Amino acid sequence: MEFKISKESIQEIENLISEGREQELLDQLKEIHYADIAEIMNELSQESASYIFNILDSEVTSEILLELDEEVREKILSNLSAKEIAEELDELDTDDAVDIISELSADKKQEVISELEDLEHAKDIVDLLRYDEDTAGGLMGKELVSVNENWSVLTCVKEMRKQAEHVSRVHSIYVVDDENRLKGRLSLKDLLTTSTTSHISDVYIPKVDSVNVNTKDVEVARIMQKYDLEAIPVVDEMGRLLGRITIDDVLDVIKEEADKDYQLAAGISQDVEANDSILVLTRARIPWLILAMIGGFVAVNVTRSFEGAMEKFRILFFFTPLIAAMAGNVGVQSSAIIVQGLANNTITGSIWRRLLKEVTLSLFNGFLLAILLMLGSHFLLNVDYIIGITVSIALISVIVIASLIGTFVPILLNKYGIDPALATGPFITTSNDIFGILIYFSIAKVILGF
């Protein structure tokens, strides 16, 4: 059922195109899902992609547009007239149409809108354009089925049939009053099993979850996930029904958010993927490497400030990578748990209790690792007892401090409205490297007295 994309299948399609065997190509494409056609087009040359786009029906091409990689879509759109783009958008749900239209330049946007055929559709799109992309308003679509609380079930079914023609998937039927204020919902199932003579006001469910149009997209995602909703109505400040958000849009939000956190933790800003250009990848990666290097300069100077120990205790300097690595790893672990807890809303209780728990945990881990380090220093590395003891004591302190930094920084960032995921990855490892080395040599200095 799923089309398996391969070098051969791509080559075959390129051949059909270059040999102009249009009908054969169409026959093949007919069997392939639009999401797969989009994947194929992402791999083709620009000319071939445009060729395929032009021979297909606008019913399919509009869906393909949505699925294409952004840069491929941009190229395809730049080859289309405003009228042609408008035809594609006329096929799409308003929320999807807005996603595409907002990628256009201001001039082209204007032109495309004036070419839209369905006036209601155009109004809805213009209306949606004014909402921020990362809010409920930016996610919602206008396609929904709503019925007045004062109608009978019979009128309702008739009205619904009319409305349903514009709505590809009916999730829920929303019940509104004369002012279009959301009052409740009807399930399709209820409607199927209710006699046509009853009144809507008798059968509707007055409890309905909804979100305000200004709610952040990640918050919408959290709510829909928590309450297991497949669609949620969006209302304005007066409770008037504006649109609906469906689970597939929210799925994208969840995926993007998870990908973003993961990339930030790995020291990659911006949303990049393996196939992006070297320049794009560099732009996403190098700021973090520069940060790490500046941290490295500080670490060089911190280490150098203990140069005095070189004469008698040069072995200490061999341990700095170990200390830095432990500090970095512990810090990342602590921060990751906090970042995830904040994202899932499971961080409850006071900061101080949280920090106390982290101290207990890291003392416990620190002691276990210190014992291991002592054994390792003696049996594997053959260093003096006093050195083994010194490094072990320093390790415990380093682990405690590193885990405190890892816990505290994301909580602090979150408090000030900054994405706590920034704190994981290079930021934490770099600062923990520096603090780790500083603490390590300071403790060694006290114990060994150099």
Add this chain to the structure above:
Amino acid sequence: MEFKISKESIQEIENLISEGREQELLDQLKEIHYADIAEIMNELSQESASYIFNILDSEVTSEILLELDEEVREKILSNLSAKEIAEELDELDTDDAVDIISELSADKKQEVISELEDLEHAKDIVDLLRYDEDTAGGLMGKELVSVNENWSVLTCVKEMRKQAEHVSRVHSIYVVDDENRLKGRLSLKDLLTTSTTSHISDVYIPKVDSVNVNTKDVEVARIMQKYDLEAIPVVDEMGRLLGRITIDDVLDVIKEEADKDYQLAAGISQDVEANDSILVLTRARIPWLILAMIGGFVAVNVTRSFEGAMEKFRILFFFTPLIAAMAGNVGVQSSAIIVQGLANNTITGSIWRRLLKEVTLSLFNGFLLAILLMLGSHFLLNVDYIIGITVSIALISVIVIASLIGTFVPILLNKYGIDPALATGPFITTSNDIFGILIYFSIAKVILGF
């Protein structure tokens, strides 16, 4: 609409319980969504949680059971008789019932199943229990609406009304032949807008996506996401309809997978959260720290093997943390992009092209960073030119090798069926620390000749 959980609200509920004001408590809980009640119960003492559970209707408690934290659920279940558990399960969809029943001991499982009232439900549950948790079979539920291709629309509507009573949300109507082989689907919308005299075989859509019962859960998630499906039918090897998977189950899979990758990248095995006990958290964290420490031992010995340079070039030893940090960061960046690409199925083309790209990228980044390092060494750290040049050349090599390791290891793991996410985090940083330091001193030795 959403209940805001707080110290005060929890305290208030504890008070109502301890003062035995059951009716007031019930009135309050009636207004709260079951997902919120579950969150409240997670925060309460075990006695209070059980108290609430006992005074609520089984219609609500069965949903609450699903939402509770695993350890709270375990305690609640251990207080219930097999008959009481069976009553809860009778309220749930088969897939949810199976999730709960599979947490029970073998004996209790047996007992509970024998107490299930609805024989069909019981059969379905027993049937589902034999599938692996991480396959389509483990995700699917038996609740679906299916109609025979030979029926008329009228028969179909009648049958559907009957079946729909057992199905909480109707996503699609599946069309099967006399052997129960999946032939296609009907949308509810089509049914609403089709005359009752037509035949199913005339109106159904013969194209329907489906998954085999043995398909891995992450693969199911990928397919449903790619094709924007809200439900997908599950078939056996003969194409017979076995059940359906809904988008909310898949959402959990996506979330869990993302969380798992994120935690692995941060050096945390097992699925833990901030509120878990210190012992659980230690078990998830310490293996990675031990790995890092063993890597640290190796790094100590590698550094020590270049002890000869200490007399003339002690400054070199101050740079080891910087080199190790750069190697670690670059490795994590490279591996993260590959891991994500593998998860999203966007890694196409040959390994060699991928590695070549990575070499180009890291050479480019390496040169930029080497220039920065040279400037920094001169102006910030005041070290000799020759040292600055040596460290810079070493840095470029270290970055190239580190990024190659970061790219190659996850691809290799993936090829042998091992989760590539294991390669990010501590594993990569530790091995890159070692290789980084080794390459750095080796190059320094060649250039400076110590």
